[in-house]
Amino acid sequence: xxxxxxxxxxxxxxxxxxxxxxxxxxxxxxxxxxxxxxxxxxxxxxxxxxxxxxxxxxxxxxxxxxxxxxxxxxxxxxxxxxxxxxxxxxxxxxxxxxxxxxxxxxxxxxxxxxxxxxxxxxxxxxxxxxxxxxxxxxxxxxxxxxxxxxxxxxxxxxxxxxxxxxxx
Numbered sequence: 150x151x152x153x154x155x156x157x158x159x160x161x162x163x164x165x166x167x168x169x170x171x172x173x174x175x176x177x178x179x180x181x182x183x184x185x186x187x188x189x190x191x192x193x194x195x196x197x198x199x200x201x202x203x204x205x206x207x208x209x210x211x212x213x214x215x216x217x218x219x220x221x222x223x224x225x226x227x228x229x230x231x232x233x234x235x236x237x238x239x240x241x242x243x244x245x246x247x248x249x250x251x252x253x254x255x256x257x258x259x260x261x262x263x264x265x266x267x268x269x270x271x272x273x274x275x276x277x278x279x280x281x282x283x284x285x286x287x288x289x290x291x292x293x294x295x296x297x298x299x300x301x302x303x304x305x306x307x308x309x310x311x312x313x314x315x316x317x
Contacts (some may be wrong), residue, residue, distance in 0.1 A: 156243055156244075156291075159243060159287055159290070160241070160244035161203050161240065161242045163237075163239045163240035163254065164237060164241065164242075167232075167233045167234075168233075170230070171229075171230065171233045171237065174227070174229030174230035174233060175226070176226070177223065177226025177229065178226035179226075207309055208307070213252065236256055238253065239253055239254040239257060239258075248266065248295070251291055251294070251295055255291045258291075261284065262281065262284055262288070265280060265281045265284065269281060
């Protein structure tokens with residue numbers, strides 16, 4: 150197990166995100182919560198846009214209703230459950246000190262940053278900014294940590310005269 154408290158914190162963060170997505174995925178796939186999601190969307194639009202009788206709101210509500218009545222909700226739930234597994238693999242692997250999990254986390258987290266930036270540019274919020282900042286910091290920190298470990302291992306290998314072969 151890692152003695153590095155930052156890696157353990159990152160691992161726990163990923164595991165916690167996995168639990169959040171698990172609850173969302175289960176509610177979208179297995180529970181009949183479409184009315185609840187629809188009502189939340191109506192309330193959000195009413196509060197956020199403050200145009201309860203506008204044409205734009207009615208158009209948005211019809212699009213949301215179509216989404217909630219279609220298979221898109223179930224598909225989103227399935228994707229949430231799949232990503233839950235990815236987050237747990239990353240989190241548990243890093244928590245247990247597995248190098249492959251650290252590389253997996255770097256690649257998986259870095260791969261989503263462009264998508265997060267795209268969403269942020271279309272509708273910037275402080276939460277989206279914080280997510281981009283946190284994920285960028287995680288990728289940078291893991292990348293730096295992994296390269297330091299590899300450099301240290303090479304140095305030890307040079308000092309001991311090992312060539313990478315096992316002794317028989």
